[in-house]
Every structure is written in structure tokens, then in C-alpha cells.
Amino acid sequence: MAIGREKLKRSKRWVIKIGSALLTNDGQGLDLEAISRWVDQIAALKASGLEVVLVSSGSVAEGMTRLGWDSRPHEVSKLQAAAAVGQMGLVQAYEANFRRHETHTAQILLTHEDHSNRKRYLNAQATLKELLALGVVPVVNENDTVVTKEIRFGDNDTLGALVANLVQADALILLTDQKGLFTADPRYDPGAILISEARAGDEALEAMAGDGGKLGRGGMATKVRAAKLAARSGAVTVIASGREDDVLLRLRESEQLGTLLVPEKEPMVARKQWIAGHLQARGTLVLDEGAVKALRDRGKSLLPAGVRSISGDFSRGEMVIISDEYGRIVARGLVNYGVEDAQRIMGKASRDIESVLGFMGEEELVHRDNLVLA
Ligand SMILES: Nc1ncnc2c1ncn2[C@@H]1O[C@H](COP(=O)(O)OP(=O)(O)O)[C@@H](O)[C@H]1O
Numbered sequence: 464m465a466i467g468r469e470k471l472k473r474s475k476r477w478v479i480k481i482g483s484a485l486l487t488n489d490g491q492g493l494d495l496e497a498i499s500r501w502v503d504q505i506a507a508l509k510a511s512g513l514e515v516v517l518v519s520s521g522s523v524a525e526g527m528t529r530l531g532w533d534s535r536p537h538e539v540s541k542l543q544a545a546a547a548v549g550q551m552g553l554v555q556a557y558e559a560n561f562r563r564h565e566t567h568t569a570q571i572l573l574t575h576e577d578h579s580n581r582k583r584y585l586n587a588q589a590t591l592k593e594l595l596a597l598g599v600v601p602v603v604n605e606n607d608t609v610v611t612k613e614i615r616f617g618d619n620d621t622l623g624a625l626v627a628n629l630v631q632a633d634a635l636i637l638l639t640d641q642k643g644l645f646t647a648d649p650r651y652d653p654g655a656i657l658i659s660e661a662r663a664g665d666e667a668l669e670a671m672a673g674d675g676g677k678l679g680r681g682g683m684a685t686k687v688r689a690a691k692l693a694a695r696s697g698a699v700t701v702i703a704s705g706r707e708d709d710v711l712l713r714l715r716e717s718e719q720l721g722t723l724l725v726p727e728k729e730p731m732v733a734r735k736q737w738i739a740g741h742l743q744a745r746g747t748l749v750l751d752e753g754a755v756k757a758l759r760d761r762g763k764s765l766l767p768a769g770v771r772s773i774s775g776d777f778s779r780g781e782m783v784i785i786s787d788e789y790g791r792i793v794a795r796g797l798v799n800y801g802v803e804d805a806q807r808i809m810g811k812a813s814r815d816i817e818s819v820l821g822f823m824g825e826e827e828l829v830h831r832d833n834l835v836l837a
């Protein structure tokens with residue numbers, strides 16, 4: 464299975480998640496020196512052509528320090544307040560460090576619901592992809608002001624996996640305070656052995672993975688589950704120690720560090736099933752011959768110009784069937800416009816979208832990344 468590690472060298476897009484256990488000096492605010500080292504590595508990765516989305520915890524820990532609290536509060540509203548205060552310090556630290564590399568950062572606060580709501584999903588996806596295209600490093604955290612469940616469990620691993628699905632990352636890198644997943648929690652079992660490679664979703668892993676420390680609380684259990692979620696869109700997951708020198712650069716060179724969790728299915732197959740499993744199709748777009756060829760033979764997105772007729776009742780973000788003029792299914796995909804807008808721009812050039820609708824959304828009716836050929 465060395466192929467999995469080899470893929471890290473060739474991959475184009477990573478989601479890197481840095482956990483609470485690692486970001487803080489024993490709960491005393493943020494470890495600014497460590498942040499500066501990770502940022503240097505990410506800048507080097509970017510320079511080598513890799514796109515990176517950063518998912519960073521640490522807002523609660525930093526907020527606690529700023530507010531002068533020594534122990535993690537139990538009341539959810541206090542946790543939320545600490546997260547809101549600490550998030551300022553967190554983004555400040557990343558912004559200042561990336562500025563040394565003349566790289567812009569962007570703050571993105573998401574909730575799990577943003578991933579299950581179709582419209583918000585596409586909105587978040589469009590923003591993240593635009594930021595990546597602009598060379599910006601998005602810094603993502605949970606929007607703790609508007610959720611309670613996630614902050615109680617302190618789990619950004621799931622968020623990392625959902626973001627990996629959202630941007631169709633090749634890899635999800637979970638940096639934590641242990642060298643990887645061990646056969647048992649090494650805090651309690653000194654004889655535990657590091658697992659170098661396994662299959663994401665292997666149930667045996669769940670039995671080995673325990674919960675986390677006093678700050679980061681999801682532990683390995685949420686990391687193992689995150690790997691399974693990331694595998695849905697074909698991403699490999701690596702669990703590794705953020706304290707290891709040049710860990711990110713060495714992973715990029717396919718060095719055998721940490722635990723690699725490989726999807727059971729090939730990325731294309733996994734992605735296909737993942738998109739197809741999203742929802743029931745709500746409508747049909749019938750294409751002209753040129754558009755069918757563009758999709759099938761040239762790997763293009765579907766533009767409004769190539770659509771001849773539309774049926775069904777769908778909203779932005781829902782699944783539609785894409786067929787040729789003889790009713791043969793060509794593809795399935797998540798549509799960028801609701802049925803009324805889609806009907807108005809059908810057959811038109813993308814440059815006319817704004818004058819027809821009064822606003823400019825995406826130029827594609829269905830983006831290639833959200834489309835699977837039949
Ligand atoms: N099988 C295991 N292998 C390694 N670490 C484990 C295992 N089971 C539980 N853990 C614990 O998980 C912790 C990391 O999770 P957590 O504290 O949530 O970190 P983070 O904030 O980085 O997400 C480790 O400090 C470790 O004690």
C-alpha cells in the first residue's frame with residue numbers, strides 16, 4: 464500500500480487540520496512558535512504547487528487565556544464566549560505569519576449544517592474554491608456562536624473531513640500531539656504500537672481509538688471517523704504529530720510518518736457514489752449534441768448555452784439528471800441555479816447571465832467538480 468503515500472507527492476489539494484491539543488502550550492494560549500513553523504511549511508508547500516485549506520482549532524484555548532480562565536468551563540455559553548474571543552487571536556496569528564510569506568488568509572466559520580444544506584454547501588464550496596484560485600489560504604474553524612453540540616464535544620476532525628469533501632481534497636492531514644494512531648491510547652498503555660497504514664473505515668480501528676485530553680476532546684475516535692468521512696470523496700487521511708520537525712514537508716515527500724488511512728475505493732469511484740448518493744434527482748436538463756460532447760469527451764463543465772430544455776422542480780444545490788436529446792442519461796450533477804433561473808438562462812452565453820437574471824452567479828450551470836458522467 465505504499466501507493467497511498469506516493470500519492471501525497473503527486474496530490475494537488477490538502478486540507479490540514481491542527482488540533483487543540485497541539486496548538487496550545489499545555490492550555491496556556493496559543494503556541495505561536497509552533498504556528499510560525501507550520502505556516503512556513505505551508506508556504507513552502509504552496510510554492511511547490513499544492514493548494515491548502517487550513518482547519519484550525521484553538522479558539523477556546525486562546526479565549527480562556529485572554530479571559531484569564533484556568534480551566535475549561537462547563538457552561539456552553541461560556542465556551543462559546545471563549546471561542547469568540549479566542550478566534551480573534553487565532554486569525555491574528557495566522558494572518559501575521561502568512562504575511563511574512565506575502566500570502567493572504569481568509570477566515571471561514573462553518574457549521575455541520577452548512578454541509579447538509581444543499582444551497583449553503585454550494586455557496587461555501589464556491590467561496591473556498593475562489594479563495595484557492597486566488598492563492599489565499601482559507602483558515603476554517605467551527606462557527607461556535609451558533610452551534611452547541613460541536614463545541615461540547617470539541618471536534619474539529621469531522622469539520623476537517625467535511626471540508627475535504629467540500630473542496631474534493633486529495634488528502635486530509637490531521638496534526639495532533641501523538642505520532643499517529645496507536646493500537647491503544649499511549650497515555651495509558653506504554654506498550655501501544657503505532658499503526659503505519661490501514662483502511663479508512665476499518666472497524667477494528669474504532670476499537671483502538673480512545674477519547675482526547677482535557678482541551679482537545681474528540682481524541683482518536685473522531686479522527687478515525689473523520690478518515691471514513693473523508694474517504695467518501697476519495698481523500699486519504701494522515702494522522703501525524705505536529706511536533707515532528709518539518710512534518711508537512713516530509714509527508715509531501717511520501718516519508719513514512721504517522722498513520723495513513725486509505726479509502727477502500729478509487730477516488731473516482733468514491734466521488735461518483737458520493738455525489739450520486741447526495742439526493743434524489745429533482746429535474747432533468749436536456750443538452751444539445753455539442754454540450755454532450757463537451758461533457759463526455761472534453762471533461763468540461765455544463766454551461767447554460769448547451770441546454771435545450773429543462774423539466775422538474777429544483778433549487779440551487781439539488782441533484783439533476785443531464786441527458787441527451789434522445790433521453791439517454793449522460794451525467795448527474797448538482798445544479799448551480801434553481802429551475803426558474805435555469806430556464807431563463809438556458810441557451811444563453813454565460814456572459815449574458817447577469818443581464819438576464821440581474822446578478823452573476825457561477826458561469827456554469829453544473830460545475831465539473833459536482834458532476835459525474837453516467
Ligand atoms: N489509540 C490511540 N492512539 C493515539 N492516541 C490516542 C488513542 N486513543 C486516544 N488517544 C488520545 O487522543 C489524543 C489526541 O486527540 P485530541 O486530544 O482530541 O487532539 P486534537 O486536539 O489534536 O484533536 C492523544 O493525546 C491521545 O492521548
Ligand SMILES: N[C@@H](CCC(=O)OP(=O)(O)O)C(=O)O
Nearest residue numbers: 482483520521522523619679
Ligand atoms: N472550535 C473549538 C473546538 C474545536 C476543537 O477543540 O477540536 P479538536 O482540535 O478536534 O479537539 C476551538 O477552536 O477551540
